Amino acid sequence: MRPMPTAPAIPLKPREFSRLGAERFDALVIGGGITGAGIARDLALRGATVALVDQDDFAAGTSSRSTKLIHGGLRYLQQRNFGLVFEACRERRILQQIAPHLVRPMPLLIPLYRHNRPSRSVVHAGMLLYDLLALRRNTHPHRMLTASDALARQPLLDPRGLTGAALYWDCRMDDARLCLENIIAAREAGAVTVNYARVTGLCRRDGRIAGAIVADRESSASLEVTARLVINATGPWLDRVGAFSEAWTPRLRPTRGSHLLVARLAGGEEALYLSAAGDKRMFFILPWGELSLIGTTDLDDHNPPEETTVTAAEISYLLGEAARYLPGTQLTGSDVVSTFAGIRPLLAGRAGQASSVSREHAIFETPDGLLAIGGGKYTTFRAMAAELADRAMVRLGRPRGVATTAGQPLPGGFPGWDRLLQTPPPQALRLGLGTAELQRLVNRYGSRAQHLLALLEGEPELAAPIAPGVPLLGVEVAYAADFEMARTPEDVLRRRSPLALLPGHGLAAVEAVATLLGRRLALPPQRLAANIASYRQTYAL
Ligand SMILES: Cc1cc2nc3c(=O)[nH]c(=O)nc-3n(C[C@H](O)[C@H](O)[C@H](O)COP(=O)(O)OP(=O)(O)OC[C@H]3O[C@@H](n4cnc5c(N)ncnc54)[C@H](O)[C@@H]3O)c2cc1C
Numbered sequence: 101m102r103p104m105p106t107a108p109a110i111p112l113k114p115r116e117f118s119r120l121g122a123e124r125f126d127a128l129v130i131g132g133g134i135t136g137a138g139i140a141r142d143l144a145l146r147g148a149t150v151a152l153v154d155q156d157d158f159a160a161g162t163s164s165r166s167t168k169l170i171h172g173g174l175r176y177l178q179q180r181n182f183g184l185v186f187e188a189c190r191e192r193r194i195l196q197q198i199a200p201h202l203v204r205p206m207p208l209l210i211p212l213y214r215h216n217r218p219s220r221s222v223v224h225a226g227m228l229l230y231d232l233l234a235l236r237r238n239t240h241p242h243r244m245l246t247a248s249d250a251l252a253r254q255p256l257l258d259p260r261g262l263t264g265a266a267l268y269w270d271c272r273m274d275d276a277r278l279c280l281e282n283i284i285a286a287r288e289a290g291a292v293t294v295n296y297a298r299v300t301g302l303c304r305r306d307g308r309i310a311g312a313i314v315a316d317r318e319s320s321a322s323l324e325v326t327a328r329l330v331i332n333a334t335g336p337w338l339d340r341v342g343a344f345s346e347a348w349t350p351r352l353r354p355t356r357g358s359h360l361l362v363a364r365l366a367g368g369e370e371a372l373y374l375s376a377a378g379d380k381r382m383f384f385i386l387p388w389g390e391l392s393l394i395g396t397t398d399l400d401d402h403n404p405p406e407e408t409t410v411t412a413a414e415i416s417y418l419l420g421e422a423a424r425y426l427p428g429t430q431l432t433g434s435d436v437v438s439t440f441a442g443i444r445p446l447l448a449g450r451a452g453q454a455s456s457v458s459r460e461h462a463i464f465e466t467p468d469g470l471l472a473i474g475g476g477k478y479t480t481f482r483a484m485a486a487e488l489a490d491r492a493m494v495r496l497g498r499p500r501g502v503a504t505t506a507g508q509p510l511p512g513g514f515p516g517w518d519r520l521l522q523t524p525p526p527q528a529l530r531l532g533l534g535t536a537e538l539q540r541l542v543n544r545y546g547s548r549a550q551h552l553l554a555l556l557e558g559e560p561e562l563a564a565p566i567a568p569g570v571p572l573l574g575v576e577v578a579y580a581a582d583f584e585m586a587r588t589p590e591d592v593l594r595r596r597s598p599l600a601l602l603p604g605h606g607l608a609a610v611e612a613v614a615t616l617l618g619r620r621l622a623l624p625p626q627r628l629a630a631n632i633a634s635y636r637q638t639y640a641l
Contacts, residue, residue, distance in 0.1 A: 121325065125325065215261055383395060
């Protein structure tokens with residue numbers, strides 16, 4: 101393993117839109133969600149020259165709107181999809197190794213009730229199989245608990261008819277930052293990665309796709325990107341972008357999943373995995389910082405993905421189902437701190453309930469040469485990327501090589517990533533950073549927390565919160581601008597930190613964030629004013 105870098109390896113120039121038109125690339129990846137980010141990293145590490153563009157911010161689509169679990173997929177056992185569970189358990193382990201700051205073990209409880217299916221023995225058998233398929237790569241093997249053990253762990257559970265619980269381990273993650281770290285890793289391996297750059301058409305040479313037209317959403321500029329291979333990794337937009345090729349046939353059956361955040365329901369670290377009474381779907385209640393995350397739903401949704409919203413019916417469904425298990429909490433709509441929804445880019449298959457649609461992925465190639473990938477889930481993105489990169493290298497006529505993405509830490513995941521917590525450096529104390537701040541920096545940036553301290557050496561005034569009482573330091577905004585390609589306050593407050601989803605929604609900080617971004621990136625004041633107005637409109641209660 102490489103040693104932990106102590107200073108940012110590459111001073112990232114904020115944006116490289118014009119470079120897209122000035123160079124010829126082996127591959128152009130369209131889409132900077134986790135699928136595209138994983139592919140760009142893999143291909144760049146194999147030595148291909150790569151450009152990646154996203155029409156919005158990186159991870160602004162589904163990849164910041166997931167349930168934030170890296171999981172083996174217990175549910176897929178019911179569908180007898182053992183291959184998917186095996187692969188997901190393997191990937192769960194790899195992601196814990198390469199991004200330990202962002203992917204962390206989390207205990208989950210499945211409470212068992214006399215009146216509920218499946219029975220204790222069926223759940224127990226499923227748990228044994230889940231452990232077996234993990235091949236000892238799980239954090240801990242499962243345990244079957246008595247009712248009183250279950251209540252000791254989650255005292256808010258309805259005790260009536262409770263016969264016990266299954267306790268098992270999966271992982272929680274920071275989805276937006278895991279995606280961003282893949283983008284940064286791709287960039288460190290040589291890729292050109294540009295957000296707010298939309299593909300508006302494909303270019304052909306001799307009847308084959310040989311690039312794309314990309315429009316800069318920050319200016320009126322548009323240019324042609326020349327690439328030997330164009331890869332459509334646009335998740336829920338797959339069919340829309342695919343249709344730029346005349347040879348495309350629609351592939352998706354998109355479904356919406358919604359989540360609610362409420363004040364923390366119970367003190368313990370265990371999440372709950374529950375079966376809804378209405379439609380028998382499984383849903384989660386997860387501890388998420390000071391909040392609990394309840395989700396998700398699974399409904400067909402053919403609206404444009406950018407218009408996705410959580411409906412009142414979904415809020416009442418999730419609150420109602422949560423209340424059945426936690427009757428003392430008496431949740432109402434006014435307890436909801438925030439909501440978010442995402443679109444699953446599932447592949448159309450047989451008709452039936454949305455929740456029964458396969459979560460597997462597939463790679464497609466049109467006769468005119470567009471390579472595309474759809475379906476899949478966050479947990480397996482690295483393996484999906486490796487499979488696509490294998491195919492891409494063959495198409496490029498280059499030695500295929502092998503994916504090295506499993507053995508290389510992501511930028512914040514270097515061994516010793518939490519060293520700052522074990523021995524806080526005197527410099528942190530000098531700057532007035534307490535344990536809580538250091539903990540937050542280490543959890544968010546892993547080994548790169550050192551970079552923020554290095555930045556503070558020259559600009560100690562950035563050690564203060566960006567606005568009074570807001571848990572975000574000035575240095576985090578500066579770092580997001582200088583090294584993490586943030587362009588708008590929402591990029592900082594929703595994806596590089598979670599403030600937009602917390603009580604107050606980051607509204608107290610939006611102006612200060614915009615001002616600092618403007619200063620560091622030399623952004624025009626009219627654009628900043630428009631960004632602030634749009635943020636307030638999206639997140640004002
Ligand atoms: C509600 C919900 C919960 C989920 N929970 C989990 C979970 O807990 N664990 C798990 O493993 N999986 C989960 N998933 C699945 C997982 O989140 C998705 O499979 C994954 O995020 C899809 O990533 P993607 O990159 O394919 O799509 P996206 O993240 O949507 O990325 C596609 C990108 O393409 C860009 N784009 C679109 N058109 C253009 C264009 N013309 N030019 C340039 N860029 C363009 C978009 O802006 C977008 O950023 C969940 C999904 C949903 C919906």
